[in-house]
Amino acid sequence: MSNLIQLKAHFAEQVYPDQLGNYSRKKLTKIAAEHGTPTVIIDQDVITSQYQSLVAALPKVKMRYAIKALSNPDVINHLHGLGCGFDLATQGEIELLKSLSIDATHCIHTHPIKKETEIRQAIEFGCRYFVVDNSHELDKFKAFKDQVELLIRVSFRNQDAVVDLSRKFGCELTKVPALVDQAQHSGIRIAGLSFHVGSQVPAPYAHVNAIEQCLDVFKTMPNVGWKILDIGGGFPIEYNGPCPTIEEFCQPINDALQQVDDSIEILAEPGRFIAGPSAIQLLSVVGMAQRGERTWYYLDDGVYGVLSGQMFDHAKYPISPLQEYDLTRGLHPSVLAGPTCDSIDVIDEDIVLPELAIGDLFIATQVGAYTMASSTEFNLYPKSKILWLSGKKELLTATD
Ligand SMILES: Cc1ncc(COP(=O)(O)O)c(C=O)c1O
Structure with missing residues (x-):
């Protein structure tokens, strides 16, 4: 040719x-x-339809929109009106929510690395749930142990994702018991596990694998009092190539989530799919x-x-x-x-x-x-x- x-x-x-x-x-x-x-x-209508189709495709999951994807105030305000919560990562994002009179009730702080002042400010905002993936970060929460509950972010490397988010953040699954031990010695409450298998993921199998492995951890450490599983983002959209529908993409994830005990709250942090x-x-x-x-x-x-x-x-x-x-x-x-x-x-x-x-x-x-x-x-x-x-x-x- x-x-x-x-x-x-x-x-x-x-x-x-x-x-x-x-x-x-x-x-x-x-x-x-x-x-x-x-x-x-x-287009507000597209925000609505993307959000609603994701909610319908993942009926057991509560959405925490990743503000970083598109932090436009109208988008945030509209999603809030639709009942969506937020994944926030910085003081700037907190200030944005405050300016829109959105409180921390349905927010989770997902940044695995934070300054102590940022933790303090997020707690002042009312944030209770934070993410850690290493012992240094865990130590920072000693001073706030009565005000927070932590999720341990686990890494699942994913070469198929357009953006592999487990290179920079997340601990290996084998490190979870030591982090839980450290937290318990410091009187810090561990509430759950989180992961992000990468952004713009072509197929749902990385999510399924991560869910299964997290559930194994829940089972092998039953005394932790697990109450949250956060399955991150990664839901793909169509740019120039083919892309599964959100229903097709989420079906195997839903199947895997059937194994999750009803006492566990399941969260997701979609950014790209909505925005x-x-x-x-x-x-x-x-x-x-x-x-x-x-x-x-x-x-x-x-x-x-x-x-x-x-x-x-x-x-x-x-x-x-x-x-x-x-x-x-x-x-x-x-x-x-x-x-x-x-x-x-x-x-x-x-x-x-x-x-x-x-x-x-x-x-x-x-x-x-x-x-x-x-x-x-x-x-x-x-x-x-x-x-x-x-x-x-x-x-x-x-x-x-
Ligand atoms: C912690 C975290 N959550 C959620 C997202 C949103 O991911 P996505 O846009 O793939 O849905 C990101 C993206 O970088 C992230 O880092």
């Missing part, structure tokens, strides 16, 4: 189709004209240049901005021109780049595009999770505007 044909196939199959979902081109174009670009639109699909971004072509056989299109946001998840989160966002083009008029090898002066700021080199012009719009989808969270103001470009879409399906084609 020639290079160009390969590029065309890539474009036709992976980049161009169905970017828009049900959104209306006309309305998005109007929004871009009204608000300018780059602009992110976060990822909720946001799209509108961008504009701000410049173009022919370099060799490729046309370079420079957009007004890139990997230093909302698409920073390409660097930090290993994500590749579906991105395509917003306008409809007559594809029979030809597709050309192209490069999509961000606006900054850094040469690393390239969004995609392996694409073909119709002939575009300065001012044409692009749409990137699935940009809710770990995107705005890591976007910068490199070159002092302002961050993308963010719109919270709270109305009922305002952007859908039905009334177009």
Whole structure:
């Protein structure tokens, strides 16, 4: 296959189709004209449907949304209204909850490494449940032993996860008895086990294995008084490749959870699954240049901005021109780049595009999770505007 044909196939199959979902081109174009670009639109209805479908797929599990994925106040407020609790990790996240008058009742502090002042502040906020994965961290809780209950985070390495979160955090299962011993000697209460088998996990078997192994620990150490099993996050969404439905993904996890005693509360810390699909971004072509056989299109946001998840989160966002083009008029090898002066700021080199012009719009989808969270103001470009879409399906084609 020639290079160009390969590029065309890539474009036709992976980049161009169905970017828009049900959104209306006309309305998005109007929004871009009204608000300018780059602009992110976060859709309340998508937050609702993602949250509710996860709750329905995991009926025994209470959700603690991982604030780090997308800490937009409207998102947090809305999830709170839906009955979701929160996985928080920093004082900044606590301040955000406080600013929204959300208390600590359904919160869990999941950061395995904290300063003592951070522990103190989280306790002042009302947080009772914290995570540890080593003896130094456990020691920090001696001073607070009557105010806290701890979860021991266990590591389950997972090469299949796009982001393996058990390299940096979590202890081996074999270390759990020693940590429990240490806690008991210090009069600190151990409430449960937690794990995170990695983010954007392709299949549920890592969760199933981790659940089974945690249940073994519960069984072999019955005197601990276990009361919580926290199965973390990892629930995948569709970027450019296929992805199981959340029902398919959760079925084996549900089966494994049937073995959990009713006295144990089961928690999950979903971030990506709830936030990822909720946001799209509108961008504009701000410049173009022919370099060799490729046309370079420079957009007004890139990997230093909302698409920073390409660097930090290993994500590749579906991105395509917003306008409809007559594809029979030809597709050309192209490069999509961000606006900054850094040469690393390239969004995609392996694409073909119709002939575009300065001012044409692009749409990137699935940009809710770990995107705005890591976007910068490199070159002092302002961050993308963010719109919270709270109305009922305002952007859908039905009334177009
Ligand atoms: C402790 C913890 N919980 C939950 C999450 C959310 O994971 P995900 O976005 O895969 O659902 C993360 C992600 O980094 C995490 O570190």
